[in-house]
Amino acid sequence: MKTLKNYSFLLITIVSLITSCKENKTEVIQTPEPAFTKEGTLTITKSTDNSTALTLDIEIAETDYETQTGLMERTSMKDKQGMLFIFPDSRVHSFYMKNTKIALDIIYIDENLRIASFQENAKPLDETGLTSKVPVKYVLEINAGLSEKHLLEVGDKIDFTRL
Numbered sequence: 001m002k003t004l005k006n007y008s009f010l011l012i013t014i015v016s017l018i019t020s021c022k023e024n025k026t027e028v029i030q031t032p033e034p035a036f037t038k039e040g041t042l043t044i045t046k047s048t049d050n051s052t053a054l055t056l057d058i059e060i061a062e063t064d065y066e067t068q069t070g071l072m073e074r075t076s077m078k079d080k081q082g083m084l085f086i087f088p089d090s091r092v093h094s095f096y097m098k099n100t101k102i103a104l105d106i107i108y109i110d111e112n113l114r115i116a117s118f119q120e121n122a123k124p125l126d127e128t129g130l131t132s133k134v135p136v137k138y139v140l141e142i143n144a145g146l147s148e149k150h151l152l153e154v155g156d157k158i159d160f161t162r163l
Contacts, residue, residue: 033073036081042140042160044152047114054150055080056142058160062086070141072099077143084160085139093139094131097122103144108132113158120147 037059044054057080061067067085071077087093090111097104106119119130121144132139138158146152 031073033075036077038163040084040160040162042082042084042158044115044150045157045159046151047153047155047157053152053156054146056082058082058084058140060084060086060162070095070100071102071104073101075101077102079143079146082140082142085141087137087139090135090137092132092134093136094129095119095122095139095141096129097124097126100124104141105144105147106130107140107142107147107152108134108136109138109140109158110135111137113138115152115154115156115158117154118147118152120144 036057038057039060040058042056042058043052045051046053059081061070061083062085067087070085071083085093093108095106100122101124103124104122106122107115108117108119110116116134116136117132122130140158
């Protein structure tokens, strides 16, 4: 009889645990969208006539964390804003659009601050690698279509100042 009571108690305990586990729901915590923080100004000058093609307020990404997250989770960016990635060395760099919700033009810039190559209209959330094809030290991300709108070309000069 004592064994039957023990089994009954054990069965009730197990059923109680299963029921309480089913009632626990996973809570999704929403983190706020990262806000744009102006950390400098960047100007692109045409190589053909030294005219200013575009001036932007920029955020600067240079730590490992900043370069890995970039513009992830952002839902918009103003046309006069961009993010400049600064790497410690000049080499072929590859970017992807994981968790990036806005279409971007990715501008690869060599160590002499000249546009070396482009990846225009990078698709949001696409994890395909987008390489610079040549060694670069800097990468500028701007809203998709701005490279074409401002007629940016390989060889155009970049100049930036930090705040």
